[in-house]
Amino acid sequence: MxxxxxxxxxxxxxxxxLTLVIFVASQVGCPPLQVLDQQIFDQLIALRxxxxxxxxxxxxxxxxxxxQLGDTPWSRHQLAKLxxxxxxxxxxxxxxxxxxxxxxxxxxxxxxxxxNARNLVVRVEDLQGISAGNTPYFKSHSLPRITQLPxxxxxxxxxxxxxxRYLSQPPSPLLLPPLRGLQDRALAGPLILHPDKDxxxxxxxxxxxxxxxxxxxxxxxxxxxxxxxxxxxxxxGPLEFPGRLSLGxxxxxxxxxxxxxxxxxxxxxxxxxxxxxxxxxxxVPPRTLRNRIVLIGExxxxxxxxxxxxxxxxxxxxxxxLLNGTPLHQPAWGWLLExxxxxxxxxxxFLLLPRLSTRFGLLSLLFFLLTWVIGAAATLxxxxxxxxxxxxxxxxxxxxxxxxxxxxxxxLTTSVAESDKMLGRSFQEQGMLDLALDRYLRxxxxxxxxxxxxxxxxxxxxxxxxxxxxxxxxLHLQKAGSFRDLKQRIRQLRDNVQTLVMPxxxxxxxxxxxxxxxxxxxxxxxxxxxxxxxxxxxQGVDPKxxxxxxxxxxxxxxxxxxxxxDVKERFFREAEAAGRLNHPNIVTVYxxxxxxxxxxxxxxxxxxxxxxxxxxxxxxxxxRKILELGAQIAGALDYAHHHDVVHxxxxxxxxxxxxxxxxxxxDFGVARMVSSSKTETGIILxxxxxxSPEQVAxxxxxxxxxxxxxxxxxxxxxxxxxxxxxxxLTALMYNISNAKYPDLQDICxxxxxxxxxxxxxxxxxxxxRRYKSADLLQRELFDLLDTMEGR
Numbered sequence: 167m168x169x170x171x172x173x174x175x176x177x178x179x180x181x182x183x184l185t186l187v188i189f190v191a192s193q194v195g196c197p198p199l200q201v202l203d204q205q206i207f208d209q210l211i212a213l214r215x216x217x218x219x220x221x222x223x224x225x226x227x228x229x230x231x232x233x234q235l236g237d238t239p240w241s242r243h244q245l246a247k248l249x250x251x252x253x254x255x256x257x258x259x260x261x262x263x264x265x266x267x268x269x270x271x272x273x274x275x276x277x278x279x280x281x282n283a284r285n286l287v288v289r290v291e292d293l294q295g296i297s298a299g300n301t302p303y304f305k306s307h308s309l310p311r312i313t314q315l316p317x318x319x320x321x322x323x324x325x326x327x328x329x330x331r332y333l334s335q336p337p338s339p340l341l342l343p344p345l346r347g348l349q350d351r352a353l354a355g356p357l358i359l360h361p362d363k364d365x366x367x368x369x370x371x372x373x374x375x376x377x378x379x380x381x382x383x384x385x386x387x388x389x390x391x392x393x394x395x396x397x398x399x400x401x402x403g404p405l406e407f408p409g410r411l412s413l414g415x416x417x418x419x420x421x422x423x424x425x426x427x428x429x430x431x432x433x434x435x436x437x438x439x440x441x442x443x444x445x446x447x448x449x450v451p452p453r454t455l456r457n458r459i460v461l462i463g464e465x466x467x468x469x470x471x472x473x474x475x476x477x478x479x480x481x482x483x484x485x486x487x488l489l490n491g492t493p494l495h496q497p498a499w500g501w502l503l504e505x506x507x508x509x510x511x512x513x514x515x516f517l518l519l520p521r522l523s524t525r526f527g528l529l530s531l532l533f534f535l536l537t538w539v540i541g542a543a544a545t546l547x548x549x550x551x552x553x554x555x556x557x558x559x560x561x562x563x564x565x566x567x568x569x570x571x572x573x574x575x576x577x578l579t580t581s582v583a584e585s586d587k588m589l590g591r592s593f594q595e596q597g598m599l600d601l602a603l604d605r606y607l608r609x610x611x612x613x614x615x616x617x618x619x620x621x622x623x624x625x626x627x628x629x630x631x632x633x634x635x636x637x638x639x640x641l642h643l644q645k646a647g648s649f650r651d652l653k654q655r656i657r658q659l660r661d662n663v664q665t666l667v668m669p670x671x672x673x674x675x676x677x678x679x680x681x682x683x684x685x686x687x688x689x690x691x692x693x694x695x696x697x698x699x700x701x702x703x704x705q706g707v708d709p710k711x712x713x714x715x716x717x718x719x720x721x722x723x724x725x726x727x728x729x730x731x732d733v734k735e736r737f738f739r740e741a742e743a744a745g746r747l748n749h750p751n752i753v754t755v756y757x758x759x760x761x762x763x764x765x766x767x768x769x770x771x772x773x774x775x776x777x778x779x780x781x782x783x784x785x786x787x788x789x790r791k792i793l794e795l796g797a798q799i800a801g802a803l804d805y806a807h808h809h810d811v812v813h814x815x816x817x818x819x820x821x822x823x824x825x826x827x828x829x830x831x832x833d834f835g836v837a838r839m840v841s842s843s844k845t846e847t848g849i850i851l852x853x854x855x856x857x858s859p860e861q862v863a864x865x866x867x868x869x870x871x872x873x874x875x876x877x878x879x880x881x882x883x884x885x886x887x888x889x890x891x892x893x894x895l896t897a898l899m900y901n902i903s904n905a906k907y908p909d910l911q912d913i914c915x916x917x918x919x920x921x922x923x924x925x926x927x928x929x930x931x932x933x934x935r936r937y938k939s940a941d942l943l944q945r946e947l948f949d950l951l952d953t954m955e956g957r
Contacts, residue, residue: 181516192557202556214431224439226465231443255455259391263463286352287387308379355384367475369425385484419495427494428483494550515565583609611646720765744834751802753832774824783886797947798829804940807869816875817856862899870933877928885913
């Protein structure tokens with residue numbers, strides 16, 4: 167049941183159902199959608215240019231006429247006088263909108279009205295209870311109704327909505343009153359006014375069903391009379407479906423029920439109106455109505471062309487649309503485009519929107535929605551094609567709200583888990599692993615980010631020699647499915663295998679013979695290489711790329727808590743300094759990180775030894791070899807100095823000689839950026855025997871300090887002895903700053919004089935007397951090598 171509920175309420179299924187519901191609602195004429203679309207339609211057609219109405223004049227029985235000539239309804243006699251005044255100007259056709267269905271008190275008035283009827287179309291109304299029966303007039307002035315409905319396939323081939331066959335309801339037949347006396351002199355045409363649900367009249371049927379016949383409306387009768395076309399030549403289709411009426415040059419695309427959209431374009435009336443009182447009082451120029459269609463009827467002062475139209479205004483607008491031959495209409499293929507747009511917005515809302523942030527998702531949705539609305543609006547304003555935009559707007563709004571309601575609900579249900587996760591993470595970072603475990607066990611193991619946190623907590627417990635707690639963590643994590651090497655770790659812990667020991671004596675990890683090798687970050691520890699200036703150095707492997715690395719560690723528990731921050735700063739300063747350097751004679755730093763109670767740095771693993779073993783008299787290198795190594799060291803220092811990094815601890819132990827003869831300068835552990843604003847006056851960093859005088863004095867140093875230290879290394883490599891010694895640290899520092907070292911020429915009489923002068927220059931007490939840069943020293947070394955080859 168839960169699986170079924172999850173499927174039904176998933177975003178794709180929910181989106182498909184909502185899209186389908188809105189599509190069906192738009193096809194069956196759901197009132198909210200219709201009202202919204204109609205309001206948009208009214209606003210947009212006001213932007214259109216009004217249709218040309220030069221061939222039509224409206225004679226209105228307006229407020230002025232009623233005040234001067236009497237209130238409506240006017241008598242037959244008064245109407246006859248008005249018709250006579252119109253006939254005198256020889257119009258092309260006359261449409262009488264004023265109703266004639268009421269009884270006349272003057273029998274001669276009907277005869278007078280009939281006598282003035284020429285090219286006249288009289289309005290007939292739907293009068294409930296008055297049956298036309300077998301009136302010969304309507305039999306001869308109507309068309310047979312098409313009863314055979316098209317198939318869904320035929321509708322689809324004609325780009326029409328095949329659902330119309332099942333959704334459309336046939337209009338009810340109308341009851342038309344019989345006309346007495348006018349049949350031989352005038353035509354009759356119904357004028358059916360059915361406003362929309364908001365009270366606004368937007369459509370007018372051109373063919374009205376009567377029994378099994380179709381009667382042409384008053385506007386259509388006027389066009390037939392004006393153009394001379396025969397009603398029988400009219401081409402039409404079934405009443406229930408939108409289609410096209412064709413008659414001569416007239417091509418009209420209509421909605422179901424032969425409904426014509428009234429073209430209320432523009433903000434002002436689109437027709438010429440004349441007051442009936444002005445016409446009867448001969449205030450109208452004599453040729454105003456000549457060869458024009460004239461419509462006569464009552465005009466309500468409350469009615470506006472852009473609002474609630476009266477019968478006269480509606481008939482006038484319909485006649486103008488028929489005269490121009492390009493009425494507004496909803497295209498038959500519009501349903502297909504609207505359906506594709508609905509599908510697009512449904513897919514966007516329920517597939518893409520959940521993956522976007524609220525702000526970006528809303529902006530994206532508004533962009534696409536505005537694109538569709540503006541495109542549909544331009545189509546209506548420019549081409550007169552009405553496309554529904556309300557379904558897409560409603561779908562987008564509901565889709566956005568529904569998707570983000572689900573997001574909000576999810577956020578509310580996971581707020582407690584998020585709080586426990588963050589609190590547990592804080593405890594873990596502070597080393598309070600038991601409190602972190604308590605918080606993590608309250609969170610679902612599959613919650614976002616919990617797998618990584620639980621796994622790292624298990625590793626922390628293993629490193630702390632707490633296998634039972636680590637097993638508790640892993641078993642909780644296993645509820646969320648497989649993860650990395652989780653099964654292997656659970657199996658090893660159940661077998662009580664110790665994988666990590668952390669003795670408090672020296673902070674060095676001891677690798678168990680029977681267990682899995684410990685991990686630092688992503689690196690697997692293989693063996694201990696030795697002790698560095700700041701901590702233990704291990705040989706490790708990066709399992710992802712199977713690369714051997716040297717891992718230098720800094721165990722926090724071996725450091726005085728008051729000095730921990732400063733030591734950590736120095737350690738990560740080394741990473742910062744070394745990470746900026748990329749030179750073949752400088753050890754490459756790959757990675758730096760912090761885990762549990764130690765920091766680590768992964769760097770290039772070197773295959774070779776340092777130069778300290780060549781500093782004894784029994785194991786000295788040749789002068790030529792020393793110069794070659796010195797040139798490589800000078801090149802490395804020149805590169806570092808150009809990147810504003812001073813090593814500050816150049817000594818034989820920090821210079822590695824590989825088996826391939828390549829030198830690597832290592833351990834920038836006390837290096838600092840020259841551009842740093844922090845001064846370290848009074849703080850002595852480095853190995854005492856190799857310090858420069860300015861280091862001993864605690865002054866700010868530059869690259870020339872490294873050259874002094876390199877001079878000490880040269881002296882020791884050439885002679886097998888250090889230039890400066892002392893019984894204690896104070897004496898040593900005094901000798902470095904003030905004493906003269908033994909002459910290298912006396913110790914090594916076979917050493918070329920140029921080599922001795924080079925070392926003397928490097929060991930100058932004043933930094934200004936040394937080489938100005940490591941680059942100049944490297945050039946000097948190359949010259950010495952060339953000189954030795956020439957001998």
